[in-house]
Structures are given as structure tokens and as C-alpha cells.
Amino acid sequence: MPDPRPADPAAVKRGTTAIDMRIYKAVVTAVMSHRLPPGTHLGEADFCELYQVSRTTVRKALQRLAHDHIIELRPNRGAVIASPTPQEAREIFAARRALEREIVPLVIRHATPESLKQIRAALAAEDAARRSGDRAAWIRLGGEFHLLLARLAGNHVLLRFMGELVSRCSLIIALYETPGSAMCENDEHQDLATLIEQGKVNQAIHLIEHHLLAIEARLHLAGQDRKVNLAQALKGL
Structure with a gap:
């Protein structure tokens, strides 16, 4: 599958690894495919279990996703897929x-x-x-x-x-x-x-x-509210 995002040399310089880049790309691809709709909660523990990595690795990927406005990091709620007004x-x-x-x-x-x-x-x-x-x-x-x-x-x-x-x-x-x-x-x-x-x-x-x-x-303002299974949404990505 083609990389849906351009390479970010600055991110590599900051110590981006293959696994946190894989998590980043998987989330972006799932967003572009509408597998992860806005408002979906992204639990760190779920990523740790899915990819067999530490919370530190997951947080690197989440920080980059937040930098690119794909997710929001909210106090007391953690990471959620961004919901533009x-x-x-x-x-x-x-x-x-x-x-x-x-x-x-x-x-x-x-x-x-x-x-x-x-x-x-x-x-x-x-x-x-x-x-x-x-x-x-x-x-x-x-x-x-x-x-x-x-x-x-x-x-x-x-x-x-x-x-x-x-x-x-x-x-x-x-x-x-x-x-x-x-x-x-x-x-x-x-x-x-x-x-x-x-x-x-x-x-x-x-x-x-x-x-x-x-x-x-063709857009309307009534958002769709549905629960998403993170493992299913990221399956194969």
C-alpha cells in the first residue's frame, strides 16, 4: 500500500522508529478509510497489546498524530480522533x-x-x-x-x-x-x-x-455516533 503521508525528516531526526511510524501510518490510513471516525477513543493500552510495544513508543506515535491534527490529546480522557467543528x-x-x-x-x-x-x-x-x-x-x-x-x-x-x-x-x-x-x-x-x-x-x-x-x-452537520473496536479498525494496517 502506498504511504498516504509524505516523509517527515524532522520526525526521523527526533528519533522516530519503525514501529511508532507503523502505528502512525495505521491510524492515518484508518482515518482516511473511515474505519476510525471522529471522537473514537484511542487507548494506549490497546496499542501496546496490538503492537506489543511500550507506552513510550505509543506516545511518540500519538504525539505526532496530535501534531498533525489527526487526534486530540485531552486531559483525563487521553487520545481521541479529532472532531472538527x-x-x-x-x-x-x-x-x-x-x-x-x-x-x-x-x-x-x-x-x-x-x-x-x-x-x-x-x-x-x-x-x-x-x-x-x-x-x-x-x-x-x-x-x-x-x-x-x-x-x-x-x-x-x-x-x-x-x-x-x-x-x-x-x-x-x-x-x-x-x-x-x-x-x-x-x-x-x-x-x-x-x-x-x-x-x-x-x-x-x-x-x-x-x-x-x-x-x-454533500456534507451535513449531524455527526454519526458509533462505537468502534480499535483492533478491528486497525486490522491488516
């Missing part, structure tokens, strides 16, 4: 639209046969997940498609910001989505890829903005 949701989507309006022209400017091949391969994987009925994989791959574009833009700062925004948007969608709705239409991704291949900058910018506005418009 409606106002925060609007601000996050506005920031993402602004970022992706900059990313798309860069993808077109730096396009190569190899980068276009990567885009089509990502779309094929997304479509396969949709056709197989694997909603969790489809949602995750939809987010990773946007991260792929950020990588292909060739700007590491934009990529780092996009990593955070895509994860936070996944939280927002998990909290506010209309049950049963398809939040990221595969046809729009296909159309965007075609515009990128054709070098149509203005049309591609218009489409990505419409795409994100449409996702935001």
Missing part, C-alpha cells in the same frame, strides 16, 4: 481548494509520460475498489489520488500541507457525510486526468474547485 470544516475545505488550485497547474507543467502513467494506475486501482464494493479502500484511494497529484507537482511544502489537509478532510467527511453517499466521484477524477493529459490548465483548475465544492456541499 463546522467552522473548522469550512476553513479546511477553503484551504484545500486554494492549495489544489496551485497544485494542478504544477502537475501539468511537470507532466511526463511516467507521471501520467502513475495517475492512470491510481485511477485504475480506485475504480477496481469501487467495482468490488470495497468502500473503505475506495475512500482511501480517492484521498491518495489527490496526494499523488501533490507529489507530482514537485513542491515538497505543498505536499506536506496536502498530507495534513487530506487527512483532516477525511475526518470531516466521516463526521458530516450523508450516509451512503459517494463523496469522491471517480468520473471527476477521470475527467481531471484527461484535462491534465491535454494540458488544459484553466479547465483543470475549474474542475478541481468544482469537485471539492461538491464534496463539501
Whole structure:
């Protein structure tokens, strides 16, 4: 599975190990797949048992997740998956639209046969997940498609910001989505890829903005309240 987040050299420098990075990536992937909805409690003891590690290792992963706004560390409650407010949701989507309006022209400017091949391969994987009925994989791959574009833009700062925004948007969608709705239409991704291949900058910018506005418009403010088994949510990650 592709790494859904860009590497963080600063985190490595601070002593990040393979196991706490594995915990970090597992939680991010579970959030992007909507396996861990906002408000889910993350017990340190559960992670210790699941990964056979110390609380110190778990706390390193949780601190990084908190730094990236994926979780909140609350007094007397511990770690919970973050629950963005409606106002925060609007601000996050506005920031993402602004970022992706900059990313798309860069993808077109730096396009190569190899980068276009990567885009089509990502779309094929997304479509396969949709056709197989694997909603969790489809949602995750939809987010990773946007991260792929950020990588292909060739700007590491934009990529780092996009990593955070895509994860936070996944939280927002998990909290506010209309049950049963398809939040990221595969046809729009296909159309965007075609515009990128054709070098149509203005049309591609218009489409990505419409795409994100449409996702935001399908959200509602009645959050979904359900209990989650942490071991089941992280199974296989």
C-alpha cells in the first residue's frame, strides 16, 4: 500500500522508529478509510497489546498524530480522533481548494509520460475498489489520488500541507457525510486526468474547485455516533 503521508525528516531526526511510524501510518490510513471516525477513543493500552510495544513508543506515535491534527490529546480522557467543528470544516475545505488550485497547474507543467502513467494506475486501482464494493479502500484511494497529484507537482511544502489537509478532510467527511453517499466521484477524477493529459490548465483548475465544492456541499452537520473496536479498525494496517 502506498504511504498516504509524505516523509517527515524532522520526525526521523527526533528519533522516530519503525514501529511508532507503523502505528502512525495505521491510524492515518484508518482515518482516511473511515474505519476510525471522529471522537473514537484511542487507548494506549490497546496499542501496546496490538503492537506489543511500550507506552513510550505509543506516545511518540500519538504525539505526532496530535501534531498533525489527526487526534486530540485531552486531559483525563487521553487520545481521541479529532472532531472538527463546522467552522473548522469550512476553513479546511477553503484551504484545500486554494492549495489544489496551485497544485494542478504544477502537475501539468511537470507532466511526463511516467507521471501520467502513475495517475492512470491510481485511477485504475480506485475504480477496481469501487467495482468490488470495497468502500473503505475506495475512500482511501480517492484521498491518495489527490496526494499523488501533490507529489507530482514537485513542491515538497505543498505536499506536506496536502498530507495534513487530506487527512483532516477525511475526518470531516466521516463526521458530516450523508450516509451512503459517494463523496469522491471517480468520473471527476477521470475527467481531471484527461484535462491534465491535454494540458488544459484553466479547465483543470475549474474542475478541481468544482469537485471539492461538491464534496463539501454533500456534507451535513449531524455527526454519526458509533462505537468502534480499535483492533478491528486497525486490522491488516
